[in-house]
Amino acid sequence: MADLATTYMGIPLSSPVLVGACSLSGRLSTIQEVEEAGAGGMVIKSLFEEQIMVEALRLSEQLAVGSERFAESLTYFPPLEHAGPREHLMWVAKSRKAVRMPLFGSLNAVSPDGWAGFARQLQDTGVDGLELNTYAVQTDPDRAPQDVEKDLYDTVQKVVEEVSIPVAVKLSPFYTNLIHVANELDHRGARGLVLFNRFVQPEIDEESQTLRNAMNLSRPEDSRLPLRYIALLHGRVKADLVASTGIHAAGGVVRQLLAGATAVQVVSTLYLHGVDQLSNINAELAGWMDRHGYATLADFRGKLSQEDVPDRFAFERAQYVELLMQQT
Numbered sequence: 492m493a494d495l496a497t498t499y500m501g502i503p504l505s506s507p508v509l510v511g512a513c514s515l516s517g518r519l520s521t522i523q524e525v526e527e528a529g530a531g532g533m534v535i536k537s538l539f540e541e542q543i544m545v546e547a548l549r550l551s552e553q554l555a556v557g558s559e560r561f562a563e564s565l566t567y568f569p570p571l572e573h574a575g576p577r578e579h580l581m582w583v584a585k586s587r588k589a590v591r592m593p594l595f596g597s598l599n600a601v602s603p604d605g606w607a608g609f610a611r612q613l614q615d616t617g618v619d620g621l622e623l624n625t626y627a628v629q630t631d632p633d634r635a636p637q638d639v640e641k642d643l644y645d646t647v648q649k650v651v652e653e654v655s656i657p658v659a660v661k662l663s664p665f666y667t668n669l670i671h672v673a674n675e676l677d678h679r680g681a682r683g684l685v686l687f688n689r690f691v692q693p694e695i696d697e698e699s700q701t702l703r704n705a706m707n708l709s710r711p712e713d714s715r716l717p718l719r720y721i722a723l724l725h726g727r728v729k730a731d732l733v734a735s736t737g738i739h740a741a742g743g744v745v746r747q748l749l750a751g752a753t754a755v756q757v758v759s760t761l762y763l764h765g766v767d768q769l770s771n772i773n774a775e776l777a778g779w780m781d782r783h784g785y786a787t788l789a790d791f792r793g794k795l796s797q798e799d800v801p802d803r804f805a806f807e808r809a810q811y812v813e814l815l816m817q818q819t
């Protein structure tokens with residue numbers, strides 16, 4: 492029987508299939524089902540900057556009410572900037588106690604300052620690693636791309652220096668030169684790169700002429716974007732590469748491993764088919780390995796990465812030109 496074990500950022504995983512950050516981590520029973528279904532680990536949903544601000548605001552209102560009566564009691568409260576995420580941190584600590592599989596905390600780290608402290612508090616919950624979710628939409632015309640990227644690098648470096656557990660960065664695909672960004676993050680100490688986050692895009696309802704918030708799940712063909720960059724980055728960075736977006740079944744996992752992924756993250760497929768999909772994926776992945784004579788993941792990981800395919804341009808522009816020519 493094929494061995495699905497692997498190591499991600501130095502952490503042993505029983506399977507390369509991780510559950511990505513999502514609301515499934517909001518229930519202890521679901522986290523336990525995820526473990527029973529054979530997930531290699533799970534990322535707890537992100538602690539978002541907005542969440543921290545809202546909680547801090549609520550607490551400051553409560554403090555203001557109390558201060559009318561007991562002014563001196565204010566000194567008993569922790570500093571405001573650290574009071575915000577307490578509910579989230581308590582939840583992560585509780586989740587940590589409920590299962591044995593590796594758990595990763597996630598922070599929506601968009602600004603360089605302040606995040607190191609939250610990262611340390613997440614570490615104190617006992618999680619095995621951190622994932623920095625860099626989801627941000629830039630709208631300031633005066634902020635140059637290099638400023639945005641510098642903030643990202645500085646944030647990652649600060650967090651890496653602050654904690655002793657390994658730190659992964661979950662990236663957006665929207666960079667002019669993603670390979671450069673990945674390299675720089677590698678140098679700043681990121682032990683994992685998660686490619687990619689999937690932005691929730693706004694939608695307009697044309698009948699009511701109003702904005703609509705629609706959480707669309709991914710489709711399997713969306714996995715071709717991470718596939719390309721996993722293949723391009725394999726062997727070029729020290730950080731482990733994790734594919735995320737559009738991985739719905741075992742075939743998708745195999746393709747990302749062939750491109751060079753250390754592990755994959757799945758979310759949409761669990762919303763579509765239930766948590767048991769994890770055991771189907773593991774069984775089918777093992778079946779594929781048996782059929783192809785692979786005993787371990789290392790036997791075929793990266794076999795089709797850019798450095799290992801005969802046509803080195805297959806993952807670059809050449810493929811695009813070739814395909815367009817075939818259509819005429």
Ligand SMILES: Cc1cc2nc3c(=O)[nH]c(=O)nc-3n(C[C@H](O)[C@H](O)[C@H](O)COP(=O)(O)O)c2cc1C
Pocket residue numbers: 511512513514535536537538597624661687688689706708709710735736737738756757758759760
């Ligand atoms: C309901 C839901 C909640 C999510 N919450 C988070 C989150 O808190 N932090 C994060 O980094 N990504 C979050 N994501 C994004 C997923 O982790 C993942 O990157 C994305 O869904 C693409 O993977 P998929 O194609 O397997 O769904 C969420 C996705 C969904 C569907």
